[in-house]
Amino acid sequence: MVTESSVEALAPTTTPLLTIDDLVVEYPRPRGEPVRAVAEVSFDIRPAEILGLVGESGSGKSTVGMVVAGFLRACSGRLVIDGSTTEDWTSATTSGRGGVQMIFQDSSTALDLRFTVAACVGEALAGGGRIRRRHLDEAQTYLERVGLDPELGRRKPRELSGGQKQRVAIARALAAHPRLLVCDESVSALDVSVRAKILNLLIKIRREEGIAILFISHDLAVVSQLVDRVVVMRRGRVVETGDVDDVISSPTHPYTQALLAAVPRLEHGLSDAAQPTPPALGRSGLPPEEVLP
Numbered sequence: 380m381v382t383e384s385s386v387e388a389l390a391p392t393t394t395p396l397l398t399i400d401d402l403v404v405e406y407p408r409p410r411g412e413p414v415r416a417v418a419e420v421s422f423d424i425r426p427a428e429i430l431g432l433v434g435e436s437g438s439g440k441s442t443v444g445m446v447v448a449g450f451l452r453a454c455s456g457r458l459v460i461d462g463s464t465t466e467d468w469t470s471a472t473t474s475g476r477g478g479v480q481m482i483f484q485d486s487s488t489a490l491d492l493r494f495t496v497a498a499c500v501g502e503a504l505a506g507g508g509r510i511r512r513r514h515l516d517e518a519q520t521y522l523e524r525v526g527l528d529p530e531l532g533r534r535k536p537r538e539l540s541g542g543q544k545q546r547v548a549i550a551r552a553l554a555a556h557p558r559l560l561v562c563d564e565s566v567s568a569l570d571v572s573v574r575a576k577i578l579n580l581l582i583k584i585r586r587e588e589g590i591a592i593l594f595i596s597h598d599l600a601v602v603s604q605l606v607d608r609v610v611v612m613r614r615g616r617v618v619e620t621g622d623v624d625d626v627i628s629s630p631t632h633p634y635t636q637a638l639l640a641a642v643p644r645l646e647h648g649l650s651d652a653a654q655p656t657p658p659a660l661g662r663s664g665l666p667p668e669e670v671l672p
């Protein structure tokens with residue numbers, strides 16, 4: 380378990396957990412030129428850091444997340460994760476990349492709806508092998524870790540609420556012992572109070588388990604509550620990167636300024652008394668406390 384002081388010791392001079400250099404991704408088309416979705420994207424993620432990836436729809440965020448998680452091949456570029464370099468993109472597989480787990484907006488896509496909740500988590504513990512009694516028993520501890528009653532393990536995913544399903548998806552991801560969690564619009568479909576609870580859970584996971592998180596969202600207001608640093612993408616390219624406090628208080632790129640202007644509750648800064656106070660993140664490198672409502 381990573382303690383607060385050890386997380387502090389990891390930031391920010393430590394070797395990055397993940398480095399992406401000059402990533403280029405194209406989607407082939409049956410006819411005509413391929414679609415270039417991502418061009419020359421570079422950034423890194425430090426151990427136990429929460430990095431936000433923001434931008435409007437179609438800016439390439441999910442594409443980057445899918446490459447990081449190993450579900451999609453890049454055309455060129457370099458990805459170093461935990462010291463091992465990927466340049467041969469033909470090695471990307473549908474089973475994803477070791478050490479990285481991805482959680483989507485619709486958790487149903489990651490859960491086998493025929494299974495019980497315990498079996499969905501147990502499947503990850505079984506590592507592709509047969510799900511045994513001990514995996515189902517151990518699954519209960521993972522359900523508890525994400526704040527679910529282990530009794531829910533007997534249900535099928537369709538018998539759960541959206542927030543509960545998202546917790547199961549997180550439990551399943553944790554069961555695979557990732558170093559990095561890619562969350563792609565993972566809270567976007569949830570109502571405000573459930574969303575806050577899931578954000579708090581991600582904060583707890585980072586604090587207690589030292590897992591880094593790449594948090595993909597079009598919603599700067601949500602991102603500002605959670606992340607240490609932010610990468611802003613537009614039309615497949617990175618336009619701005621920085622500590623979230625700096626980017627929100629003094630955005631340098633006109634596109635970031637426009638994105639911020641489109642978020643009324645951030646317009647007058649994070650200290651707006653009408654809004655929940657976001658955690659003091661970024662500069663200190665300290666893990667945040669659970670301050671969300």
Ligand SMILES: Nc1ncnc2c1ncn2[C@@H]1O[C@H](COP(=O)(O)OP(=O)(O)OP(=O)(O)O)[C@@H](O)[C@H]1O
Pocket residue numbers: 406407414415416434435436437438439440441442443597
């Ligand atoms: N399978 C695909 N085939 C062809 N083009 C694609 C495919 N998937 C995405 N694209 C294109 O790649 C670009 C980036 O898409 P991507 O989904 O990565 O953006 P995004 O920022 O995650 O958007 P959103 O927030 O709407 O999910 C877009 O122009 C999109 O139309």
